[in-house]
Amino acid sequence: MKKILTLIFCFFTCVFGAQEIKLIKGQAIFLELEKNNFIELKNQNKTIPTFNHPKNKNKILAIFALPYKNPPKSTKLIAIYKNKQQEFIINALEGNYKSEKIQVAKNKIFPPKNVQERIKKELQEANAIYTSYTPKALYDGTFTIPLTSFITSDFGKARVFNNQVASYHSGTDFRAASGTPIYAANSGIVKIAKNRYYSGNSVVIDHGFGIYSQYYHLSKINVKKGQKVKKGKLIGLSGATGRVSGPHLHFGIFAAQKQVDPLDFVKKFNALFNEI
Incomplete structure (x- = not known):
């Protein structure tokens, strides 16, 4: 029973929910992340660069963009902290291009x-x-x-x-x-x-x-x-x-x-x- 409770606790501390975001192909988005205890932002095996928020000292930013041609339908990004992870699911939209x-x-x-x-x-x-x-x-x-x-x-x-x-x-x-x-x-x-x-x-x-x-x-x-x-x-x-x-x-x-x-x-x- 103690092992089960430990596993449940670990799940909730290691995975901090998943945020779904809709993004039109050919557009960029600024992801705002907590600065405290942040380690890195990953897209599969690739680390996405981050930088300080210009106005909020407690936040850092990452830029993610979708290509105009053949964007992936869905992209998972994982923000890794010392005691948790947060997932971002980027879903591609076609947009209204003429x-x-x-x-x-x-x-x-x-x-x-x-x-x-x-x-x-x-x-x-x-x-x-x-x-x-x-x-x-x-x-x-x-x-x-x-x-x-x-x-x-x-x-x-x-x-x-x-x-x-x-x-x-x-x-x-x-x-x-x-x-x-x-x-x-x-x-x-x-x-x-x-x-x-x-x-x-x-x-x-x-x-x-x-x-x-x-x-x-x-x-x-x-x-x-x-x-x-x-x-x-x-x-x-x-x-x-x-x-x-x-x-x-x-x-x-x-x-x-x-x-x-x-x-x-x-x-x-x-x-x-x-x-x-």
């Missing part, structure tokens, strides 16, 4: 052989950046949206280029005449500042803790790779470089090693600073 047709230059759909090696190298460079992790905050408080103009294309739209190639939109497009000033959404370190085949003149900023902001199709770049920038600094001018149908700003956010809805991410991130 579709659009776009006409672009033919060579941006079927690139000639002489640029395919360039495209490959640019992808490898980006992947190396996004799979790295800066274990400290480079950001300065909340994020700002680089433009407040009309949104011409939302994140997640299914796209058909020239009635042939299907893709999806990995950011949010803002209407912007060529030459419109573009400012950094937050402080950080510039990781990419160059012309790329598909995204044109591009700037990517590392904000720490696996968070990156992206600014594509610029007509001019005003920063250099490795440069520290402050929130609100002029980083370039909008344009129509790369695979585009006209001038605009493509704004993106990459977090938790996933491309996520930038406006949704900024809204959730900024809400953390309003907590007591």
Whole structure:
């Protein structure tokens, strides 16, 4: 009888319930965990990084994101403490993503052989950046949206280029005449500042803790790779470089090693600073 009571006690101290969370594919969530006696957060055999809550000294945060393409239907995360465990079950939702047709230059759909090696190298460079992790905050408080103009294309739209190639939109497009000033959404370190085949003149900023902001199709770049920038600094001018149908700003956010809805991410991130 004593053994049975011990086992029952152990079960309730080691497993601290399971919280089910619904998350739309292509979106991120901030998990708030108790700081006291916390050891690690696991996704199977992978440890998910955590960092201090910006407003609550008793909490730590972890970012979890679902990919837009083929997200797992359900993901179990386990927060491990000295005397208990807490489970999070993330259930994927499809979301209400729309579709659009776009006409672009033919060579941006079927690139000639002489640029395919360039495209490959640019992808490898980006992947190396996004799979790295800066274990400290480079950001300065909340994020700002680089433009407040009309949104011409939302994140997640299914796209058909020239009635042939299907893709999806990995950011949010803002209407912007060529030459419109573009400012950094937050402080950080510039990781990419160059012309790329598909995204044109591009700037990517590392904000720490696996968070990156992206600014594509610029007509001019005003920063250099490795440069520290402050929130609100002029980083370039909008344009129509790369695979585009006209001038605009493509704004993106990459977090938790996933491309996520930038406006949704900024809204959730900024809400953390309003907590007591």
